[in-house]
Amino acid sequence: MSVYAVNKFCRTVVHDQTFRESLRTEPQAALLNAMPPLADDELQALLRGDIGWLSRHGCNNFMLHNLGRFEVLGLDLPTFAARMRAEYRVERESWKRTGEWPERDAGGAAPTTLSEG
């Protein structure tokens, strides 16, 4: 697990249209060509779109969200967000109980297809 390779992979998704297209048509081949090389467990997690596992192992959540934004590896933003919530369900409930995080929703103001930053 290198983390850096995954974060760099996510950055390449944002900036390299050719790589994005190859990722959509031949995901395994594209992942095998990623530089620096991905570790096998990273590659398998990416193929599964398992952003929860990648987040748990220290990959950058902001960088990971780009996989949903660019709709690669079976993800889109709602799917990405649902998997992130599911991965951290226990913590989210704990944060709500303790008042550490006063969760509320976006109030319908921000369409789910949009991305801020």
Next chain:
Amino acid sequence: VPHNPHFPIIAEQDTDLGREVTYMYGQVADRMQACAADSVVFFTSDHYNIFFDTCVPIFSIGVADSTRGPSDYPDLPKYDLRLDPVLARHLQSQVVAAHFDVGMSQEFAVDHTVISPLHFLTPGLTVPVVPIFVSGFMRPLPTAQRCFEFGRALRRAIEEFPGDRRVAVVASGSISLEIGGPRIFEDHHTGVPDPQWLDRVVDLLAEGEFGKLVAHATDSQLARAGNAGGEILDWITMLGMTDPAPPEYLDVQPRFGHAFAAWSPTDGGRR
């Protein structure tokens, strides 16, 4: 000001949000235009587009003749942006002499954090810009105190500039925002993890209490504010260039975790 990449499109829509965005940016833009600035010093935190784990300056100044963007949203219109390399190089040399070890970037494309606000503030993007990058995402972040002092040094450097420039200063960033992390909303891929922090920041801005804001903006507080919580450092650097006073205009969009504010020169703008 904030920098939601889709606000330029949303502002053109006949919706409550579109009208709200147009109004809030308009309030700031009116004051920008009243300044009749020759150049804009623009603080932002690059979103891993120019800088990445390979190379991360804490502060950097863009000294190119021009740039283009946004680099990170291929579906959005691209703009060419004139820069002010003469002022940029002066600022870099002056602040380095003042013991701020600031890097420089000579070839780069800017992301939505620059283009989206300028779309509203300088229509046509005709005013040359000096982009100054504050590392707000990749820890360790600079301290709020360091950013504030950096702003002070930049103000002195502008006041000492031998040429003739009227300079406006813009900071681009949110106050509490989580993007893609565990603390996102139930119905969106972003969240506002610390609305109390947003309220406190807005109150301190309203009171012109810049020193208290700096004191409260600890690293742990910024982490609680979300994975984009470091963007307040852009505001704080800008406040270092500003006379402590309540803003002429201040407004907030709580559901986005960000605010709009504007200060006009207290001396009419000496340069």
